Amino acid sequence: MMNALESRLRADLDAFRRDGVYKRLNWLDSPQAPRVRMEGRGEVIILSSNNYLGFCDHPEVVQAGKDALDRYGAGTGSVRFICGTFTIHRELEQACAELVGTEASLSFVSCWNANEALPGTVLTEHDLVLSDQLNHASIIDGIRLAKAITKCQTGVYRHGDLDDLRAKLRAAADRKVKMVITDGIFSMEGAIAKLPELAQLCRDEGAVLVVDDSHATGVLGATGRGTAEHFGMVGEVDIITSTLGKALGGAAGGFVAGSGAVCDYLTQRARPQLFSNALPPTVAGSALASIRLLQRQPDRVATLRENARYFRTQLQEAGFRPLPGETPIIPVILGETAAAIRMSEMLLDEGVFVTGFGFPVVPQGEARVRCQISAAHTRADLDEALAAFRSVGRKLGLV
Ligand SMILES: Cc1ncc(COP(=O)(O)O)c(C=O)c1O
Numbered sequence: 001m002m003n004a005l006e007s008r009l010r011a012d013l014d015a016f017r018r019d020g021v022y023k024r025l026n027w028l029d030s031p032q033a034p035r036v037r038m039e040g041r042g043e044v045i046i047l048s049s050n051n052y053l054g055f056c057d058h059p060e061v062v063q064a065g066k067d068a069l070d071r072y073g074a075g076t077g078s079v080r081f082i083c084g085t086f087t088i089h090r091e092l093e094q095a096c097a098e099l100v101g102t103e104a105s106l107s108f109v110s111c112w113n114a115n116e117a118l119p120g121t122v123l124t125e126h127d128l129v130l131s132d133q134l135n136h137a138s139i140i141d142g143i144r145l146a147k148a149i150t151k152c153q154t155g156v157y158r159h160g161d162l163d164d165l166r167a168k169l170r171a172a173a174d175r176k177v178k179m180v181i182t183d184g185i186f187s188m189e190g191a192i193a194k195l196p197e198l199a200q201l202c203r204d205e206g207a208v209l210v211v212d213d214s215h216a217t218g219v220l221g222a223t224g225r226g227t228a229e230h231f232g233m234v235g236e237v238d239i240i241t242s243t244l245g246k247a248l249g250g251a252a253g254g255f256v257a258g259s260g261a262v263c264d265y266l267t268q269r270a271r272p273q274l275f276s277n278a279l280p281p282t283v284a285g286s287a288l289a290s291i292r293l294l295q296r297q298p299d300r301v302a303t304l305r306e307n308a309r310y311f312r313t314q315l316q317e318a319g320f321r322p323l324p325g326e327t328p329i330i331p332v333i334l335g336e337t338a339a340a341i342r343m344s345e346m347l348l349d350e351g352v353f354v355t356g357f358g359f360p361v362v363p364q365g366e367a368r369v370r371c372q373i374s375a376a377h378t379r380a381d382l383d384e385a386l387a388a389f390r391s392v393g394r395k396l397g398l399v
Helices: 004-018 059-072 087-100 111-122 137-150 162-170 195-205 260-269 281-296 299-317 337-349 379-395
Strands: 035-038 042-046 104-108 128-132 153-157 178-183 207-212 239-243 254-258 329-335 355-357 367-372
Touching: 042 379, 059 087, 059 281, 087 104, 087 239, 087 254, 087 281, 104 111, 104 260, 111 137, 111 207, 111 239, 111 254, 111 260, 128 137, 128 162, 137 153, 137 178, 153 162, 162 178, 162 195, 178 195, 195 207, 254 260, 299 329, 299 379, 329 337, 337 355, 337 367, 337 379
Parallel strands: 128 153, 128 178, 178 207, 207 239
Antiparallel strands: 035 042, 104 254, 239 254, 329 367, 355 367
């Protein structure tokens, strides 16, 4: 007989299928690159990867992972403070700090892990943490965990609304530490946080500003140093979290960057550091090579920006109404979740892989297909993808 859990899960999965919101995995048989080999489909153009700089399959990045595997083996075999930490972790952490413009950084096995560790480790019951309404799920869960662990006060301010944030900070004048967390680039919109105004407000109200730059590292600023560089504010953000799983090699891993004290305290007390293994050396090696490559070839960031500008304007000329912006995240809003999934399936039939996103990842009624552009896309890749958009757009009566 089926147990209660099994029967509930199966019923829910059936409902997902019926409602057209069931996520089907697409199996790839080649590295992430502008064109990939997809099982059952052959070659398709990917427009839904965070491989912004094209480093996932870059020979130097791949070789650095192999070298680190040869030199350090598969991993630490336990957590860092118990059985030692590799010198490549120290080198990577110095490179991450230098890249984003902070005194220090500490690596985690993912940025999810970094975001989950930060508030719950450094805050107490005397403190407050406020989160932008559209922040990434890892920030939301990190704050939920912080509330459960520390009994700190938590709140959400309306997306990008500085008046709402100011009011919420002022209403919490009794709090010893006030922390504000925002995405640098909001991943479902492609919008950039208003960093100058946020930083000024945090200074005025005595709050600590944390920016999750996962989609901005390697992407924003003349040399890819992120949201702070975009606004000419490198060194002015208190704490930055970011991922190594997108522009910087695309494997996995994340970090918290900030003062030496913040990173040391996390080393002492963050539970994912104390009770979970370090980043595998292969991944540390590839990420380190990615940072070095970015520093040697900052023109990749300019190519990325130009590719994104081209794709966005061509989509507009084809009659689509992508959300306005200047980042390589280009969403086209369609309304219902099933419409977004249908469009993404039709695009795949035409050889273009673009993911459809619906509720609860984005608000109800604002389902979308989200295009992500890479510096590695050639003009031919982008033009072929645009032809597929025109064809599917016509079939669906959108253009
Ligand atoms: C803003 C933001 N933060 C954190 C993460 C999680 O990063 P990771 O894949 O390193 O856990 C993501 C990934 O989608 C993200 O978009």
